[in-house]
Amino acid sequence: MASHLKFIPEPKTAAIVGCPFSGGQPRLGVDQGPIHLVKAGLIGQLEALGWKVNFDGHHQFEEISAANDPPIGILKNPRLVSRVTQSVAQAVGAHAAKGELPLTLGGDHSLAMGTISGTFSKYPDACVIWIDAHADINTAESTGSGNIHGMPVSFLLGIGSKFEEFSWVKPVLSPERLVYIGLRDVDVGEKQILRDNKIKAFSMHEVDKYGIGKVVEMALDHVNPNRDRPIHLSFDVDALDPSVAPSTGTPVRGGLTFREGHYICETIYETGLLVAMDLMEVNPSLADEASVQQTVAVGCSLLRSALGETLL
Ligand SMILES: NC(=[NH2+])NCCC[C@H](N)C(=O)O
């Protein structure tokens, strides 16, 4: 397939934004996700697809001190998450501004607050396709956990109470420019938020009912009816079934198959509209060595599919 990406000039260049960060949730180890993905050979694999790949080491968040970061209300590590995601927004925005395609490797999904802010700084009319078992749309009012990886979408939409610490996050995303695929563990308060804001979501029920081909087409018809808007793809590896991607912090059974996950990435590549992708929540400290290798390999192959790897 000699597809090309409409918004990415030649020579097509991907920028790896490695984000070893776990502060949006309580489990250690998810910060090692990007290190494993790169060690597994991701960069060479993308180069083999004809991409120029920029990677000058993983981002260093050490200087962003975690000291003295008491909860704000129920929000955990609020200052740390805010500063880290703000620096990610700047990095992603700078790559996008140069015409590169940022591939952000997480790390936990709170990072998407930064990646999507960065994408919208260059492409204000972009849309977001969010692949996840979870909606990650809790507000400070609705969250039970206080883990900010369950909340980035509400911040990007500008719903829920506002915090001085997050004043840099602008409500760049509007509800009709967002669509979910793969949901199956959505909190009661999140369901209300999805209804109140008329946000389109295809849960695993719809994937079973219509098949993944039809679901992706309907998702694109919703956020991108004329197939002219830039697409930011935010892929939480826990969207896949735990038998496919076991090494992740909040696995939920009944997820996407290996092929369904890849089909989504392949189809979004085929639109020619992809401008940024996140691959989040790979946690190499969870599960045995073979499961870790399997999850990291799946992460790499999802990224390859989104960057144009074809089956034939
Ligand atoms: N990015 C994720 N894996 N998010 C899981 C979120 C789980 C739950 N809904 C929460 O708010 O805590």
Ligand SMILES: [Mn+2]
């Ligand atoms: Mn998830």
Ligand SMILES: [Mn+2]
């Ligand atoms: Mn998520």
